[in-house]
Amino acid sequence: MKQALRNKSLRPGDAVYPVSGRGYAHVCPSCGQPLTLYDLRDGDQAYWCDPCGKGHRAGDPPTEALRPLPNAG
Numbered sequence: 001m002k003q004a005l006r007n008k009s010l011r012p013g014d015a016v017y018p019v020s021g022r023g024y025a026h027v028c029p030s031c032g033q034p035l036t037l038y039d040l041r042d043g044d045q046a047y048w049c050d051p052c053g054k055g056h057r058a059g060d061p062p063t064e065a066l067r068p069l070p071n072a073g
Contacts (some may be wrong), residue, residue, distance in 0.1 A: 028052055029064035 026035045028049035035047035037058065047065065048055035056062060 023069050024066040025069055026061065026065055027067045028054065029062050030054060032067075035065070 026037075026047050027033060028035055028051075030052050031049065033049055033051055035049055035055070038046050038048055038055075040046055040057075045058040046055050047058060047061065056065065
């Protein structure tokens with residue numbers, strides 16, 4: 001059986017992320033446009049929205065930034 005969500009001891013208000021980013025599109029939480037992945041100078045990666053000028057580190061996305069793909073199965 002597949003595990004749908006990470007099992008951690010959750011506190012009220014904690015974000016719940018899928019186990020994998022596979023089957024999800026990374027979109028801007030503000031405008032819904034696809035985000036561009038960039039390599040940062042410190043060796044990390046970040047997603048950036050060019051129209052909004054906002055972004056987040058790849059390892060710390062807001063839950064609104066993950067949109068399920070329609071054809072993911």
